[in-house]
Amino acid sequence: MELRPYIDAVRHELALAAATGGDDARELADRLTAPLESAIRLALLDALSEAAAEITRDLAPGSVDLRLRNREPSFVVAPAPADAWTDQPTPTPAPAPSPAPGEDEATVRISLRLPENVKARVEQAAARAGVSINTWLIRAASAAADGDTPRPAVTNPATGGQRYSGWVR
DSSP: OOOHHHHHHHHHHHHHHHHTTOHHHHHHHHHHHHHHHHHHHHHHHHHHHHHHHHHHHHHTTSEEEEEEETTEEEEEEEOOOOOTTOOSOOOOOOOOOOOOTTTTSOOOOOOOOOOHHHHHHHHHHHHHHTSOHHHHHHHHHHHHHTTOOOEEEEEEGGGTSEEEEEOOO
16 A cells, blocks of 8 residues: 555645745745655554554454555455364354444443453354454343343254254343
């Protein structure tokens, strides 16, 4: 990704603003453009880095990395690993429940420490549901806070072992 067009756009806007102030302002703007270029480039890289981190949180266990080569950033996307040992089709993700009033206004970040065996089970459950770990944890926490408890899967041998699983309200 080239940052030059964005930096040139800021430089152009600065020149337009300085032109209204006369020759002294234009001269000052010309002197400021070189140091501003570095500051703009750094600010853009910070924004891109933050964007990659946010996407990674939603894409987990996949990831998005920002790499810098020759002063130009590039994104590297690592998709979630496929479960090679299963021959079952990937489940389609269930539609996200509609948020309660005021629920989508803001999000907060918390740190959650899990024993490794619990983390592995959460990762597997999220993969089975076809959602990110973050989404799975949000749904589980919401259900627990609402007093809902997950119902065990029901197997009915009389109908050929048909299986139902999910949340029941």
